């Protein structure tokens with residue numbers, strides 16, 4: 001068997017829910033795994049499964065050419081690796097801690113200043129998905145280091161390398177999560193409306209489960225189909241709608257606000273979208289433009 005076929009040693013720094021799942025996936029794939037966590041006891045189950053517990057962050061970094069870190073946030077990362085700085089030279093640091101693009105850039109500069117190759121990553125998965133085809137992981141940073149370690153990184157889930165800028169993976173991660181929270185915010189408001197039904201006369205309110213399974217889920221699933229067309233409008237700058245102009249949408253949206261208020265449902269989640277539509281129209285968006293026009297309004301703050 002060629003030497004390159006043997007799974008390479010990997011160090012995992014940070015053994016919270018996610019770091020533990022990462023280390024376990026490397027172990028399952030046959031990699032020699034060294035682990036370090038601030039609270040040492042969290043390593044016990046992994047040690048029982050074959051991992052080596054490092055006595056210090058420096059010993060952990062020294063153990064492998066590939067160091068995967070996943071702690072709470074970037075300040076925690078710097079705290080965890082602070083005493084290991086002198087050992088990072090010549091290693092590849094893959095940082096899967098959630099953070100901002102700016103933090104990724106700063107951390108990349110810090111790691112390279114110490115002689116390490118740096119790859120930043122965003123995990124689009126929960127711990128139970130790690131090691132399955134559903135666990136997408138986004139990477140950016142040092143392309144040649146990614147190429148060297150790609151086989152190991154693919155153990156965690158499908159890996160996408162998005163480019164050489166350290167902040168690209170974090171920006172995509174955040175954009176995906178803000179998209180998700182838009183969806184979750186919509187669910188929360190819709191559920192509050194359904195629960196408000198009949199509440200004035202003391203009755204229980206509508207069933208959110210029945211509403212979600214029978215109507216909300218099919219509706220939202222169908223509506224995701226319009227996103228590629230909206231995206232093309234954003235990219236081209238031609239926002240003309242394929243059927244739902246902003247002027248019509250604004251008028252209907254007023255009904256969302258008044259029906260919510262009439263039922264004592266706060267409009268905190270949905271009112272900003274209404275204000276943004278008004279701002280876009282007063283700043284020059286056409287009545288026959290679609291909501292794609294709001295992207296520019298949001299970006300440049302005009303009006």
Ligand SMILES: NC(=O)c1ccc[n+]([C@@H]2O[C@H](COP(=O)([O-])OP(=O)(O)OC[C@H]3O[C@@H](n4cnc5c(N)ncnc54)[C@H](OP(=O)(O)O)[C@@H]3O)[C@@H](O)[C@H]2O)c1
Nearest residue numbers: 014015016017018019038039071072076079080097098126
């Ligand atoms: N869990 C998820 O569903 C998920 C999904 C995608 C991305 N992520 C990201 O993955 C990262 C880790 O998440 P998690 O779920 O593993 O969180 P977690 O279970 O709360 O674990 C946090 C980890 O950070 C360590 N830590 C915190 N402060 C530290 C410090 N000052 N110095 C050294 N270590 C420190 C903790 O060490 P101790 O054990 O000693 O406290 C622990 O290992 C986060 O950035 C999170 O946003 C998580």
